[in-house]
Amino acid sequence: MANAQLHIVDCEYLKQIEGARRDLHDLLLNNKQFAPIVLRLAFHDAGTYDANAKTGGPNGSIRNELSNPPNNGIKNAIDFCEQVKTKHPKVTYADLYQLAGVVAVQVTGGPFIPFIPGRPDAPDQQDSGALPNPNGDxxxxxxxxxxxxxxxxxxxxxxxxxxxxxxxxxxxxxxxxxxxxxxxxxxxxxxxxxxxxxxxxxxxxxxxxxxxxxxxxxxxxxxxxxxxxxxxxxxxxxxxxxxxxxxxxxx
Missing domain, CATH: 1.10.420.10 (Peroxidase, domain 2)
Known part of the structure; x- marks a missing residue:
């Protein structure tokens, strides 16, 4: 992802980001049971990053990686976010998933987390980066x-x-x-x-x-x-x- 071009963030894109933020806030506020899985979606999309190889990371490709066992259940969050994507189609999946994670924390009583848009999507990338095993040391x-x-x-x-x-x-x-x-x-x-x-x-x-x-x-x-x-x-x-x-x- 580090070598990818930034997504163009113009006035229209910022408007759609703010619209997506408002919709995510309202949806999660009224459906708090989705907040944990939405936050997990944000973590798992970002958590494939390899700092040495400069691959993976928050690029939206998790929607193509649902067969990866650690991502079991993530489809529920992807489907939840899709209703926002439909209304704000210019917003990249990469931005949408991270914005959703930020909002999930805030609506459940957590801290405000600054969010900067502009992440490009990697629609064809299949990240294989390992995620934490709960049985690990x-x-x-x-x-x-x-x-x-x-x-x-x-x-x-x-x-x-x-x-x-x-x-x-x-x-x-x-x-x-x-x-x-x-x-x-x-x-x-x-x-x-x-x-x-x-x-x-x-x-x-x-x-x-x-x-x-x-x-x-x-x-x-x-x-x-x-x-x-x-x-x-x-x-x-x-x-x-x-x-x-x-x-x-x-x-």
């Missing part, structure tokens, strides 16, 4: 996120997105249930629950537990459990970074 998380060009703080902050949604057997075999008491509220409860240890009815992946087992990760997890404002600030920065991987956003 700390080295696995670093292998995946460092490949993208992200760091330890990004890993922990972005893990906090598990305050939304739940685990599903068809997507994460062996796990079923929410991560927090209110899976449609974006807050720091993921880290609060993490500090409590195993809680009946709530799910913790091995990749969640490693955030306490690894000293470098734990310092951030403890901080975020104590201070939601710090978590929100770091999370917004990390999701913005994730949403712009390989995208030389105009400043």
């Amino acid at each position: 700390g080295q696995h998380l670093r292998d995946i996120f460092y490949r993208m060009g992200l760091n330890d703080k990004d890993i922990v902050a972005l893990s906090g997105a598990h305050s939304l949604g739940r685990a599903h057997q068809d997507r994460t075999p062996g796990f079923d249930g929410p991560f927090t008491e209110d899976p449609l509220k974006f807050d720091n409860s993921y880290f609060v629950e993490l500090m409590k240890g195993d809680t009946p009815g709530l799910v913790k992946f091995p990749t969640d537990k490693v955030l306490l087992e690894d000293p470098a990760f734990r310092q951030f997890a403890e901080l975020y459990a104590k201070d939601e404002k710090v978590f929100f600030a770091d999370y917004a920065q990390s999701q913005k970074k994730l949403s712009e991987l390989g995208f030389n956003a105009p400043r």
Whole structure:
């Protein structure tokens, strides 16, 4: 994606972006149950980025990658976003999916995340970049996120997105249930629950537990459990970074 031309962002395109933002906001506000899967769509489209090869990233190609097992269930989010795409056809899928992720966080109580449009689509690209395996260890998380060009703080902050949604057997075999008491509220409860240890009815992946087992990760997890404002600030920065991987956003 880094070598692709920026999508032309003119006045008409900006109007359609703002229209898409409003429609996404209204749709998600009235259908909050879609917020977690829409946020997952944004993460998975961006998460294939390879900082060395300059391939993958938030280019909209995930709609061609639904056979990739980690993307099970993502079609629901793609179909949800398609109703907005139909109304605002100039908006690229790459921009739409990242904008949807930003709005999903905001309507569920999370921080405002700045969004810069202009991502080009790669409609024929089949990204094969690995995504995090929930059964992985700390080295696995670093292998995946460092490949993208992200760091330890990004890993922990972005893990906090598990305050939304739940685990599903068809997507994460062996796990079923929410991560927090209110899976449609974006807050720091993921880290609060993490500090409590195993809680009946709530799910913790091995990749969640490693955030306490690894000293470098734990310092951030403890901080975020104590201070939601710090978590929100770091999370917004990390999701913005994730949403712009390989995208030389105009400043």
